Amino acid sequence: MPELPEVETVRAGLDRHVVGRTIAGVQVLHPRAVRRDPAGPAGFAAALAGRPLKRAERRGKYLWLALDDDEALLAHLGMSGQLLVGDPDRPLSPHVRARFTFTDGGADLRFTDQRTFGHLMMVPFAPGEGRAVPAPIAHIAPDPLEAAFDPAGFAARLTRRRTGVKRALLDQSLISGVGNIYADEALWRARLHWARPTEALRPAEVSRLLGAVLGVLTAALRAGGTSFDALYVNVNGESGFFDRSLEVYGRAGEPCSRCGSPIRRDAFMNRSSYSCPHCQVRPRRPRL
DNA sequence: CCTAACTCCTGCATGC
């Protein structure tokens, strides 16, 4: 599942392999991949043909290729999206949704997405304030690895919420880049239960949480991200190895590395939360 | 305005 470390790994690969090159043509093999682009598949392809790729940028789980100072190709990988760079003559795998060829005749770029939650779209940059970001993601908060991230502002907004701390971590308008895996890992590191009410978090707990988020994201980035299966790989098709460092996610019943208690799995938001029953004490009044 | 449920989708694991 691509979260910040995985998306950043992909962005770095695009920076290395496609920035500076010029798109020759675009094939949209599945219209759902560009469902959010009002121009539709044909308009999307036409808008990109002949355009040079200037920069590869990212905020949270979104990445984009800037075409100039006004327009970008925005991508979200969803659950299973991949951007793969390789020999343009290799066979098309069944889940390729869009293919980009380049004027230099070299390696092509393929957007592959088994579960089709990812998407691509042509977007304008939002005008004004600080760093220019694509207009459709102007409502997303800076991620904790950005210079624009404001820890004090995050703490203030977090404790003003009336919700559970994990739900808040997953809210991209509060802090971006954190998904189900790294939320569970950060909460374990910070020794906080996922249902702790945000308004009751003490300042020391909030700063512990933020430190844990930063720690787990940077450690995962160094490992090239987390790959459980073939669904997340970098632009060269290689897996990350942070799955070996996960402390709670997907480890129900296995002993906590701190205290030995078996890791528990709770249903949460129609998915799962993993935590240590000893290190992460359930609050008396849980907020789901 | 704020919060939370619902929805999209495919493939694999599981159970009868």
Next chain:
DNA sequence: TGCATGCAGGAGTTAG
């Protein structure tokens, strides 16, 4: 063996 069910889940949309 084959079919039904559950599960993985990011984020826009809708409802309250």
